[in-house]
Amino acid sequence: MSAQEKIDIDLFKVVFRAMAQSDNLEIMANHLTQLLVAALEIKGCTIFALNPESEELEVLASFGLSMNYVNKGPVLSDKSITDTFNGKPTVIRDVANTRHLQYPEDAKKEKIGAIVSIPIKFYGKVIGALRLYHHELWDVSEKDVDSLFVLAENIGLAMTYTRVLKAIKTIKYTVDDIHGLWLLEEQ
Amino acid sequence: MAIQKILIPYNFTQIDQKAIDFVIETFSHLRDIEVGVFNAYTAAPEIETDASLITGKLKSSLSYLSQKILEKGTELDSVKQKLILSGFTESRIETIFKPRKKDIASEIIQLALDRKYDVIVLNRKHSRATRFFSGSVSHKIVMSLKNTAVCIVS
Numbered sequence: 001m002s003a004q005e006k007i008d009i010d011l012f013k014v015v016f017r018a019m020a021q022s023d024n025l026e027i028m029a030n031h032l033t034q035l036l037v038a039a040l041e042i043k044g045c046t047i048f049a050l051n052p053e054s055e056e057l058e059v060l061a062s063f064g065l066s067m068n069y070v071n072k073g074p075v076l077s078d079k080s081i082t083d084t085f086n087g088k089p090t091v092i093r094d095v096a097n098t099r100h101l102q103y104p105e106d107a108k109k110e111k112i113g114a115i116v117s118i119p120i121k122f123y124g125k126v127i128g129a130l131r132l133y134h135h136e137l138w139d140v141s142e143k144d145v146d147s148l149f150v151l152a153e154n155i156g157l158a159m160t161y162t163r164v165l166k167a168i169k170t171i172k173y174t175v176d177d178i179h180g181l182w183l184l185e186e187q
Numbered sequence: 188m189a190i191q192k193i194l195i196p197y198n199f200t201q202i203d204q205k206a207i208d209f210v211i212e213t214f215s216h217l218r219d220i221e222v223g224v225f226n227a228y229t230a231a232p233e234i235e236t237d238a239s240l241i242t243g244k245l246k247s248s249l250s251y252l253s254q255k256i257l258e259k260g261t262e263l264d265s266v267k268q269k270l271i272l273s274g275f276t277e278s279r280i281e282t283i284f285k286p287r288k289k290d291i292a293s294e295i296i297q298l299a300l301d302r303k304y305d306v307i308v309l310n311r312k313h314s315r316a317t318r319f320f321s322g323s324v325s326h327k328i329v330m331s332l333k334n335t336a337v338c339i340v341s
Contacts, residue, residue, distance in 0.1 A: 010242055018232045024290050025321050030229035038231075038248035051316035058314040060321070063252075067199050128316075159320050166322055 003139040007147040011039050015151060025162040029061030032155065036132060037064045043112060043135040046070070047120070047155060049128045050077060050085070057129060060159075065133065069110040072103050081117040084129050089145050090117045094137050114138030118148045122156040130155060190219045190279075194304040196295050197224050199262060202310040206340045207266060210308055215274040222280045223304065224266050227287035227294040228256055260284035292327035299328075299335055307332075311341045 015035055022028035033045040044064025048057035057075040077085045080102035084090055092098045092115045095107045107115070113136040120128035130152045195210055197203045207224075214220050231253045234246060263282035271277050287294050299307055309325050329337050 011245070014234050014242060014245060017235075021232075026290065027229055027287065031232040034229070034231050034249065034252055035245070038252055039245050041248065049316035049320055051314075053315065056316075058317045060317050071200055163320050 003141040005141045005143050006040050007144045012147070012151075014039075016154070019154065019158055023162070023165075025159060026061060028158060028162075029155070030063065032151075033061050033063035040132065042132055042138075044133040046131045046133075047128065048075070048131065049159070050126060060128065066110060069106055072106045075102060081115070081129075081131075084117045084119045085126050087119050087121060087124075087126055089119065089149055090115075091138075091140055091145065092116070093139060111135055114140075116140055116145065116148065118145070118152040120152045120156045120159070122160050127156055127159065190221055191217070191306060192221045192223070192302065192304045193306045193308060194223045194225060194295070194299055194302075195308050196291070197226050197263065197266060199226070199259070200310075202312055202340070206308045206310045207269065209338065209340045211270065211273040215270075220275065220279065222270060222275055223283055223298075223302065224263055224270075224280070225283040225295070225298060226260070226263060227285055227291060228259060230286040231256060290322065290324075290327075292322070292324040292331075295324070295328055296331050299332060304335060306336045306338065308338045308340065311339050313341075 015032065018031045018035055019028055022031065029047045033047060036042070036045045042064070044062065046062040046065065047060045049060045050056075051058055054074075055077045057077060057080065059070055062070050081090050081092070081100045083100075090100065092100055095101060095104065095112055095115060098104070101107055101115075110133075112133045114134040116132045116134075116138070118130045118132075119126045120130055130148065132148070191214075193210060193214060195203075195206055197207070210222065214222075231249045234242060234249065260282075263284055267277075267280050267282055270280050283298065285294075295307065295309075298304070307328065309328065311325055325337070325339050
């Protein structure tokens with residue numbers, strides 16, 4: 001497969017509109033994985049959130065992969081495509097010839113041929129990963145990797161924004177719950 | 188004894204299977220039980236029709252993916268079969284497969300209120316990071332519903 005560019009401005013428009021139209025992180029992340037699978041004609045896509053304490057990658061949204069593969073075991077940031085957690089995108093062109101995978105046998109069983117892993121960052125810190133899985137060898141172009149990097153940065157912004165929104169809503173509910181009497185207001 | 192209605196949100200994972208096993212162990216010997224197995228899926232996004240080649244192609248790929256997503260609904264039938272084999276009455280098991288419009292907790296709450304479920308059996312994954320970003324489903328359900336027993340299988 002040649003390194004043909006597949007991500008252009010039209011695709012960006014579709015993807016960013018899908019992001020902008022959803023106020024729910026899970027639905028937005030699911031739509032993103034579906035759009036990337038459809039547009040890039042790949043096997044699957046997963047968006048992970050990084051648990052900074054356990055250093056595990058937790059699945060936020062996934063599409064196209066079997067539940068057995070998604071739930072194969074804990075995905076650890078120091079064992080699975082580690083360069084992602086140094087902030088670098090990683091292209092595994094051929095999963096049969098790599099030492100970067102934590103579960104190489106599961107990848108073979110799932111008939112994954114290639115993986116692209118992009119860090120999701122916020123303010124320079126890695127908070128997750130965007131992973132794309134192809135069913136065959138994949139010579140992804142440098143420009144497409146760059147485009148995915150930009151997309152992942154926006155996912156990082158969306159994750160952080162929805163978290164802040166959630167915190168504000170919680171504060172609002174708490175404030176709404178306060179009775180005037182408890183603030184010694186006249187009734 | 189009045190019929191007890193049990194709702195099991197199900198997302199095809201191993202831990203969901205644990206929730207099913209819990210319901211079988213706890214309720215299969217009782218007669219007046221109705222069970223609802225529920226999955227809310229994310230429908231493929233709708234994209235604006237555009238003259239561009241890529242969006243036209245994308246649209247047809249998404250319509251293929253939509254079919255694949257809908258096929259997933261038939262997998263709920265295997266859960267129904269398992270419940271029947273474990274002693275539940277076939278006519279009292281319902282599978283509910285619908286597109287989600289809001290967060291999963293709100294979908295479960297809405298269904299529980301609309302169909303007046305008495306018990307909800309949830310599972311809880313130890314996913315601290317995803318909970319941080321998208322919120323705790325079990326917490327929202329417990330805080331929102333009244334007169335409903337919520338069991339959490341962990």
